[in-house]
Each structure stands twice: as structure tokens, then as C-alpha cells.
Amino acid sequence: MPPVFALVDCNNFYVSCERVFNPKLAGKPVIVLSNNDGCAISRSNEAKSLGIKMGVPAFQIRDLIKANGVQVYSSNYALYGDMSQRVMQTLAGFTPDIEIYSIDEAFLDLSRFKRYNLTDYGHRIKSTIKKWVGIPVSVGIAETKTLAKIANRIAKKSIKAEGVLNLTASPYQNKALEITDVRDVWGVGPAYTRFLKEKGIRNALQLRDADDKLIKQRMGIVGTRLIHELRGVPCYCLEHCPLPKKGITVSRSFKHAIETLNELEEAVAAYVTIGAEKLRKEHSVSGVLMVFVMTNRFKRENLYSNLNTLRLPVSTSDTSELIYYAHLGLKEIYRKGYLYKKVGVMFNDLVPENQIQSNLFDVWDRNRSMKLMKALDNINIKMGSSTLKYAAVGLRQNQRWKTMFDSRSQSYTTNWNQLLEVQ
Template identity: 40%
Template structure:
């Protein structure tokens, strides 16, 4: 059996944990630069006239009229709260696969001797008691069925956010209940194709001939078909595979015409991705840098460009990566434009112990792993970019994302700890 644990309205729930005055009230979370709504709690979702992914400036008056509290994205808080949830889940199973920031699979096949429904309730209640976050728990024989069980746990009130699909009769009933679009892994294009041949429910899908599924939906569809029939096909990965590429692309809080501030933003983003690179003990062979103006603007001249640089030696050294990214940026930057975004991406990732030297590079240019380790330790202990490259500069507030409504980082910044008056 496999358990799927999913936090309910995760971003909004994280905000409400530290704002008990908002319990039971509509809350939404905004995208980068406070652009649009990307998350909402159940109270906000019940307000049908507040569309998801709509530009905030178009509906801000609606939010205010309906007394909806809105927050800028606080990814530091969400990431730390996610880690707390995952740490709790590890006390319930030795094998936990973190699927996303708010979802995880647990391998519970060795726990057949216990009451699975009570086990699910214990997971739910412990997470809520320790973190204040509500979760749903679905338990079933395969990953796809566990996702479906989780959906039923949250959508059908009588299940109280815990559902165990432990018999074939329950599996059949679940397939009869679920629309084809509810099935994990079946996207919009396949939904339209399946509906065109009369497949509207999950039960209709599993009745299709395997040969047709394999031909029309490839091996991916075949695995889904088998998983829904109770045959486990998707590998359980307690240890995630290393990323094949690591990058970030963020819009500036304001349009930047000068190269200096764009360089500082680029250096900051390189610092972020380099930390992730070192965390998975990899080195990058290539670095891609791109710049963009705002293509939604009707008054600005438009320009974008990108460039790829091959590192002399694959590395995860922040300073070496910044140096190459800076050279790349000088090649593609053109004066006379107001830039909205810079993007960096590291590819050609290889394990750090597989890196070969370069006959034509001096020894001093090879990454200093001890220095990078020291930087990572200090920044983890004292906060992000406590120690960093001088290229980042001191003008972060001039180009960083707009986050006027961001809540404090209650769990990671001493100066932002919650204060309680007596």
C-alpha cells in the first residue's frame, strides 16, 4: 500500500498558521511581483467571482470589497513549513518520496497489520498538531490510486480527509466516481481525445483495450491504465534523482535600463542556483544567460537575447559561475532598452567527483570546495547571502521582486519572529 499526503491550500494555510485572526476567512496568495492569484483557501474559492490567475490590478477592488486578505509569495516560509511536514512524515515510514512542496508519497506496504484508516488519521492529526497545517491522506495499492484516494478524501465530506482504498470494490467505486480529468497524469489533450470516444469516467478508461491505450497514449498511458487496475508500475523514489538542469528566471520589481543593476541581479540568481547545485553534489558544464524586456508593454522598445557559455572546467563554484555569467551578459546586453527579466540556467550537470581537469587552465582556477562549503554553512546558519559575492552589491531593493504584502519569515529570520504583547 502507498499513502499520498497532500497539504490543503498549502500557501494560504501557511499564512493562516501565523494569523489566527484569519481562520475561517478568505485568503489568497499572489505570484511573483504580486502579479496574479496563485493560491486560495476554501473560503476564497467559494467566491466564484474571484478567478484564479487573474491579474491582481484588475480584481483588487473585488478582493477588498469581499474582505479577502492577500499576501505576496513568501517562499522562504513555505519551504521551511514544507520541510517540517516532510520531517513528520519520516516518523511514519522509512520511505518517503517528496513529490512537491506540499505532497509526498509514503511506502506503507510493511504495515499491513495495522488499521490503515486510523494510521491515516494519526498522520493528519500529528501534522496539524505540530504545524497547524491541514492535510488530506489517501491510501491505496498504487501511486495513481493513492492520488485518487487523496482526492476523494478531500472532496467527499464523510471521509474527513482520510480515505483508504483497501478492497477491489472500493477501487471500482472510486473509478466510477472520478471523472477522466481527475486522474493524475491525464492532461487536457488526452482528456479531449478520450471524451471524443465516449470515455468520461475513470472506469471507462480502464475498460479500453490495452492495445489502444498503448498506441494512442504511449507507455505513459499504459502505466496509468495498469495502475488504475491495481498493478503498481510507477517506481517509488525515496531518494530523488539529481536534477538535470537548475535555473531561475524572475522579473524585476521595476524595469532596468542599466547594465550594472542587471549584473547584480544575475549574480544573485547565480548564487541561488549554485547552492542548489552543490546541495546535490553536481557541477555544471554549461551556463545559459538570457535577458528580456516586457513584451506586454505597448510603450517600450522590445528586445531579448540569450547565450550559452561552456565552462573551462565543470564547476559548482559560485564565483567562477558568476564570472562567466557576467561575461555572457556583456555579450547580449544592449543599451537603450528597459529590461524586465534576466534568466540563468545551469545544464550539463555531472557528479562533482567525475569532473576532469583542464590541461590549459591553471590550478588556481579550479573550484575551492572548502570555501564553498564554508559559505553554505554560514548562509544556512545566519541567513541567505550573509556571505556572498560583492557582485551582488547593495541595491537589491532596486531590482528585487515586488512583495509589498509579504508576511514575515516567522521561522527563519530572528528579526522577523512573531512578537506577542502581554
């Protein structure tokens, strides 16, 4: 039985999250900025119509923002992550065959619903998520994931589709492929786009009907799979359980460069804290810790960057132990007299926490440490993150290494103190 896939994608996700809690934003141009309020990473349709491009630095559009009353928000990942979870949970109610593809996208396998009218089913998914979570989504349905992506793109743009496009056995399939630029086909990057256009292959229809040999020669097995997928022959199935993460990286660029070891140590301790929390959430421990520092890579002079890799005596997810080793590693690569713009930590060699290899000379009380971390996590989950934190992170307010979010909305859904108030 040939499968049927749906791709459900949230429209302008971060902006839509902001609108759920601030209905006044409806119909207005709204953008959400990346860390440190750098670039526009989510735009409402009204903002797109003003010509605000994805990824444009905020300072370049300052005048446009002012002239058009564009509402500007800092990113609020606590809110977006939680809203994402609600969307995914709602989707899981429609079918257990779901692959969470990104924070705002999921593939569903709808094969078992084939005897229903799939377009109607798509509309039901769409209206349920709108009603239950408040987020507008688009749904693309087709025989392969690649075609579902294309259907989704068109569903989002076409007024007639009203957010749902079903391309299975559709007379519009050729038309849909024809109006899709090869650049916008799933898996075709800038290099392949250039190659394909040189060969006169400009849209997805031409790519589907391209010479197999030519595509294989240049794009290899990935290219072969791609054209098969466009022909309706599935090469990719649903990936139910995401592969265990290879590593966890936590790093930030500072708005203002910092110079002292003390400040770098605080930043490193804060990033280790975030990373270690992630490790414990996944029930993993890390065997290799890396610390890196970097000066501003856009400057011409006084450049310095370095990376230190430490193999830990015993794999761990204990925050204080990891901070201890991260500081050791940092000290070795810190050089005085540089202006540091970025530091980070990476945890590698992750294994499940129940597979820790013990070490004969281990001096750490692992039992006690596990219990302590559990208590710490529980309190921080209940009372808001960093209710309890390590003193190494520093206690001063307005630390210069902290990421800046000047116009962040509240954590409406994850912090008791920031619930939405109705006046």
C-alpha cells in the same frame, strides 16, 4: 505481495503555512500570490467559495478582494520550504518508504502496514502532522499511485471522509472512479482529456474499463500504464532517490523593465549567487553556464531575446567565478536600447563535486575557493541568507530588478530576527 500506497497532500499549503503563524486568518478568505504579486497560487476554502480561481491575476479580482475582506499575502518561500521540510520529516517517522513528490505532497509505501487498519493509520498521520507542524493534510490510500491520487482528491472534498480515504478493497472504489473527471486523473493532460471525451470517456471509471487497444493507439505506453493503474495493477513504484537534477535555472521577470547593462549585471550576479548556493547544497559543480535576456514577449515591437552558452574551463560551483563568466556572457548578448523584462542563468552539465576534471591551464585556486565558499555558506545559513554577498549584486536599496513582495509575512522559522512574537 501487492503494494499499498498513500498520497499525503497538504491542504491549501501556502495559505495553511500563513495560518500557522497568524491564527486570526482561520475561517477567513486568504490568498497567496505568485512572484511580483501577480496571480493567486494558493487559496483558502473560503476564497475558493468566493469563486477565486487558481492562477487568476490579482488585478482582475481587486473588487472582490475589497468587498469580501480577502487577506492577501505575497509568497514567502523561505517559510513554505521550511514548513515543507517539517511535514516531510514527520512523515518519514511513519515509514522510511517515502517519495517527496512536490513541496506539499509525498507518496508513502504502506505495504508493510497492511495488517493494521490503514484508515486509522491515515488518521494518525493526519492528526500528527496537524499537531506537530500545524498543517492540515489529506490522505488517500490505494493499491496504486494513480488510485491513491484519486482517493486523496475525494478525501479532501468529502465531509464524510474527514480527510482520509482508503480505497483498498473498498466497495466504494467504482463510485470513487465514477465521480472523478478524466481531466483530474494523474497524467491526463488537456490534449488527452479532449481525445477521451470525444470517445465518450468522461470519468475515471469509463477510462478504467476502456478498450485497451484504443488507449494504446492514441496514448501509447503511458496510456496503457494508466488504465492498469486504475485497475489496481501497479506500474509505478516509489522513487526513493530523485534523479540528480539535470540543470538548475534561476530567472525572474521584472515588475518594471530595465535598460542598463549595469542593472542587468546586478540581477545576473544575484541569480548566479542563488544558483551556486543550490549547486553547493547538492554537492554538484556545473560545466556549462547559460545566460539569457528577454524583452517583454507580450509587446508587439522592439522585441529581442538571446541566449549565450559558455563551456567553463573547469566545472565549478564558485560564486565569484560563475559571476565572472556570467557577466562575460551577458556582455556579448546585451544590446542597447531595449527594455528587458527578464534575465536568467542556467547551470548545466552538473556532476558531483568530487568528480571535477582538472584543466592543465587552470589558474583558479580550487582548494582555497572551496574553503571560501564553505565559510560563506555557513555564515549565510547561520545569519540569514545574503548576510554576506558579492558586491557585483549591488548594494543600493530598492533595486528595480528585485522581485517585489509587497505583503510578505515574516520568515518565522528560518530567521532569528523574524520569530513569532507573542504580545
